[in-house]
Amino acid sequence: MSDLPRILLIGSDGQVGWELRRTLAPVGQVIPASLGGHGGPAVDLVDAASIRKVFNATAPDAVVNAAAYTAVDKAESESELARAINADAVHVLAELCAGAGIPVVHYSTDFVFSGDTDHPYREDDEPAPMSVYGQTKRAGELALLDSPADALVLRTAWVYGVRGRNFLLTMLNLFRERTELRIVDDQVGTPTWSRMLAEVTAQVLHAVFTHAVDIKQVRGLYHVTGGGAVSWFGFASAIREATGNDCALIPIPTSEYPAPARRPAYSVLDTTKFRATFGLKLPDWHQSLALCLEDLSEQTAPRV
Numbered sequence: 001m002s003d004l005p006r007i008l009l010i011g012s013d014g015q016v017g018w019e020l021r022r023t024l025a026p027v028g029q030v031i032p033a034s035l036g037g038h039g040g041p042a043v044d045l046v047d048a049a050s051i052r053k054v055f056n057a058t059a060p061d062a063v064v065n066a067a068a069y070t071a072v073d074k075a076e077s078e079s080e081l082a083r084a085i086n087a088d089a090v091h092v093l094a095e096l097c098a099g100a101g102i103p104v105v106h107y108s109t110d111f112v113f114s115g116d117t118d119h120p121y122r123e124d125d126e127p128a129p130m131s132v133y134g135q136t137k138r139a140g141e142l143a144l145l146d147s148p149a150d151a152l153v154l155r156t157a158w159v160y161g162v163r164g165r166n167f168l169l170t171m172l173n174l175f176r177e178r179t180e181l182r183i184v185d186d187q188v189g190t191p192t193w194s195r196m197l198a199e200v201t202a203q204v205l206h207a208v209f210t211h212a213v214d215i216k217q218v219r220g221l222y223h224v225t226g227g228g229a230v231s232w233f234g235f236a237s238a239i240r241e242a243t244g245n246d247c248a249l250i251p252i253p254t255s256e257y258p259a260p261a262r263r264p265a266y267s268v269l270d271t272t273k274f275r276a277t278f279g280l281k282l283p284d285w286h287q288s289l290a291l292c293l294e295d296l297s298e299q300t301a302p303r304v
Contacts, residue, residue, distance in 0.1 A: 011067025115264020
């Protein structure tokens with residue numbers, strides 16, 4: 001039997017969850033749980049009984065919830081499903097972790113803010129979500145923060161990586177298919193590499209397990225993103241430059257790209273509290289993009 005703490009990783013097949021499977025491995029015995037049950041127990045997040053069954057069967061020492069309903073536009077017409085996964089399931093996890101006296105890490109989003117500002121949002125700024133996705137994610141935050149659970153709620157933004165559906169992979173595919181793209185230039189945020197997010201999560205949990213930090217003192221809400229800020233157009237331009245593509249990019253306002261869900265115009269998050277509390281550095285988004293593209297290149301390179 002392993003002496004390492006048991007970490008129940010929910011959403012282990014997502015873009016963040018896939019990275020967490022590797023970064024958490026040195027920290028604890030990772031028990032991956034996903035809808036498909038790949039490599040571990042299957043969990044249905046719309047069924048409270050399923051969540052309780054997996055929790056009780058695995059008897060974890062900590063829970064990391066990397067699962068979420070993230071189809072921002074589709075959530076406008078599937079609000080019940082979005083709420084079930086983003087809020088109701090989190091409420092069940094809060095009860096279970098509080099009852100067992102174990103820590104829980106959960107991820108939230110910049111979409112809890114309206115974007116009606118010109119300065120980075122702090123944790124104590126008042127949320128005002130404009131979409132069903134943002135509203136359900138805020139409800140999930142409160143399910144943990146208002147509970148007695150030792151919860152770490154990590155708000156992040158613009159997550160991308162080498163797996164899943166994200167802006168980076170979409171751009172790379174479109175660069176191969178199109179000669180010209182129109183990209184929104186009046187929404188500003190911070191791209192966050194899924195690997196970086198997973199790495200700092202592992203470092204935080206290690207600090208908790210080794211008592212380098214007291215979970216009772218640090219429990220709460222934190223902002224965790226890459227450093228800096230950029231528009232979607234600027235992010236696309238950086239990807240194009242880094243990959244040597246010649247697809248023409250045209251900046252457009254949000255009004256020219258209508259979507260069912262409203263997005264915040266400015267959703268840069270202030271990460272000062274996280275960095276000060278845990279003593280961790282968060283690299284600039286340019287650095288993370290370069291490392292991610294290098295990793296993607298190595299994965300797709302033909303093997304000799």
